[in-house]
Amino acid sequence: MIDLSNTSSMPEDEEEDNLGPRKGLAGFLGTIAVLGFFGNSLVVLAVVLYPKLRTITNVYLTSLACSDILLSLTIPWLIVGLVSPQGWPLSDESCILVAIVRFTCSGSSVWHLVAIGFNRMILITTSSETYRKIYSRANTAIILMVTWLIPFTVIIVPYAIGATELGYDDGPHLCSDIEDRPDGTENLLHTYIAGTFLTCIPLFIVLCVYLRIYVHVRLHVRKQNAWSSGHQKQQQQQQNNAVATVSSTVQDPGLTEKQIKEGTKSSERFSENNAGGAGDQSKAAHENKTKNPTAATNKPPAKKGNDLETRITKNTFYVVVGFLLCVVPYGICVLNRFGPDGTPLGQGFLLFNVCMNPIIYGTKHPHFRAAIRNIFMGRVSGPLATSNSVGPVSQTQGTA
Numbered sequence: 001m002i003d004l005s006n007t008s009s010m011p012e013d014e015e016e017d018n019l020g021p022r023k024g025l026a027g028f029l030g031t032i033a034v035l036g037f038f039g040n041s042l043v044v045l046a047v048v049l050y051p052k053l054r055t056i057t058n059v060y061l062t063s064l065a066c067s068d069i070l071l072s073l074t075i076p077w078l079i080v081g082l083v084s085p086q087g088w089p090l091s092d093e094s095c096i097l098v099a100i101v102r103f104t105c106s107g108s109s110v111w112h113l114v115a116i117g118f119n120r121m122i123l124i125t126t127s128s129e130t131y132r133k134i135y136s137r138a139n140t141a142i143i144l145m146v147t148w149l150i151p152f153t154v155i156i157v158p159y160a161i162g163a164t165e166l167g168y169d170d171g172p173h174l175c176s177d178i179e180d181r182p183d184g185t186e187n188l189l190h191t192y193i194a195g196t197f198l199t200c201i202p203l204f205i206v207l208c209v210y211l212r213i214y215v216h217v218r219l220h221v222r223k224q225n226a227w228s229s230g231h232q233k234q235q236q237q238q239q240n241n242a243v244a245t246v247s248s249t250v251q252d253p254g255l256t257e258k259q260i261k262e263g264t265k266s267s268e269r270f271s272e273n274n275a276g277g278a279g280d281q282s283k284a285a286h287e288n289k290t291k292n293p294t295a296a297t298n299k300p301p302a303k304k305g306n307d308l309e310t311r312i313t314k315n316t317f318y319v320v321v322g323f324l325l326c327v328v329p330y331g332i333c334v335l336n337r338f339g340p341d342g343t344p345l346g347q348g349f350l351l352f353n354v355c356m357n358p359i360i361y362g363t364k365h366p367h368f369r370a371a372i373r374n375i376f377m378g379r380v381s382g383p384l385a386t387s388n389s390v391g392p393v394s395q396t397q398g399t400a
Contacts, residue, residue: 019083019085022082022083022173023082023083025082025344025345025347025348026079026082026083028348029075029078029079029082029347029348029351030075030076030079032072032075032348032351032352032354032355033072033073033075033076033354034072035355035358036068036069036071036072036075036351036354036355036358037069037072037073039355039357039358039359039362040065040066040068040069040072040354040355040357040358041065041069042358042362042372042375043061043062043065043357043358043361043368044062044065044066044069045375046368046371046372046375047061047062049371049375049380050367050371050374052367053367053368053371056119056135056140057116057119057120057123057316059140059144060112060115060116060119060143060144060147061116061316061361063112063144063147063148064108064109064112064113064116064319064357065357065358067105067108067109067112067148068105068109068353068354068355068357070101070105071101071102071105071106071109071351071354072354072355074098074101074102074105075351077094077095077098077175078098078102078174078175078347081095081168081173081174081175082173082174082344084173087168087170088167088168088175092167092168095166095167095168095175096166096167096175098175099166099167099175099176099177100152100155100156100159100166102175102176103151103154103155103177103194103198104148104151104152104155105151106151106198106350107150107151107152107154107155107194107197107198108147108148108150108151108152109323109353110151110198110199110202110203110323111146111147111150111151111198111202112147113202113203113206113319113320113323114147114202114205114206114209115143115144115146115147116316116319117205117206117209117210117213117316117320118209119135120209120213120313120316121209121210121212121213121216122134122135124213124216124217124313125212125213125216150197150198151197151198154193154194154197154198155194158189158190158193163189164177164187164189164190164193165177165178165187166178172344172347173344174344174347177190177191177194179191199327203320203323203324203327206320207320210317210320213313314364315360315361315364315365318360318364319356319357319360322353322356322357322360323353323356326349326350326352326353326356327349327350327353329346329349330346330347330349330350331346332346
């Protein structure tokens with residue numbers, strides 16, 4: 001049984017003064033919970049309704065949305081402890097469960113960003129055959145399991161062996177890890193472990209992965225520009241040779257009339273080929289690709305800056321940037337103890353991430369934007385529903 005007289009060292013009037021800011025933060029967290037739950041549910045619904053969205057990358061995005069949904073469901077329980085003037089009003093076991101789910105979902109969100117980053121890097125920097133071998137159904141399931149198992153292990157193992165303690169923390173008035181020991185010392189083991197394995201390491205990996213993607217895309221664009229410049233010079237040289245052939249044909253009196261006509265026809269054919277435009281070049285490129293796959297592979301493709309896969313990769317990187325914009329203010333508030341006393345202001349910034357991802361998908365992702373628009377307009381079938389299979393995506397189209 002909890003001794004309410006010892007749950008807090010604050011005087012009663014000071015506790016009531018802090019209750020006002022805590023209620024304001026509770027209202028903000030309640031708004032986040034509603035937006036996060038319905039927004040991420042909309043993302044999951046879009047993947048369920050539109051088979052074209054069932055790509056390998058979107059499997060991880062859907063799992064990330066499920067993690068944010070669970071985290072949204074823990075926020076009302078956090079609000080209960082936040083606005084209660086007498087501590088946690090329910091059983092200790094329920095508070096421990098809320099803390100475990102909250103830490104697991106928060107850590108899983110970060111490791112999902114790692115999985116998504118690796119998926120985009122392998123898709124863009126390797127061949128389609130390599131991509132399909134790595135992201136088979138079995139491997140995809142294993143990677144998903146790991147993204148959930150790492151944060152759960154980081155939380156549950158130290159608690160199970162008694163190295164850390166979970167429950168209601170009177171300082172921030174949340175179901176969290178308890179740092180204050182009965183002897184007055186602090187136990188920061190959970191803070192160090194969670195900060196290392198659930199924040200620093202995964203975010204460092206994510207930044208390295210997207211830096212690798214950026215370098216690859218930049219090199220690809222340079223090669224494309226160099227190839228285009230060389231191709232233009234080759235066309236100009238062919239044109240000059242044709243003009244020189246016609247000039248020498250006309251000026252040489254020793255040539256027969258038949259040779260003169262052949263030289264003129266050669267020049268005309270070259271002019272017609274140049275006037276054919278992009279359509280003839282595209283047709284020739286297609287025929288060359290069919291007859292000689294190796295030569296077609298050596299030819300640089302279209303610029304990655306305008307490629308759909310690069311656009312999707314940029315949007316997934318926006319998710320990483322959004323998380324950083326939430327975790328940096330959280331770290332500043334925690335380390336410098338900003339905000340009213342007893343008010344976990346940093347949690348407001350950190351939990352805002354649960355409703356940020358659907359906003360990014362709905363405004364930036366080309367496929368999700370169309371799917372969400374169709375859902376709001378009541379169209380559950382349309383141009384997005386093109387396939388009923390779930391499998392490795394195409395190297396160029398990114399669909400199953």
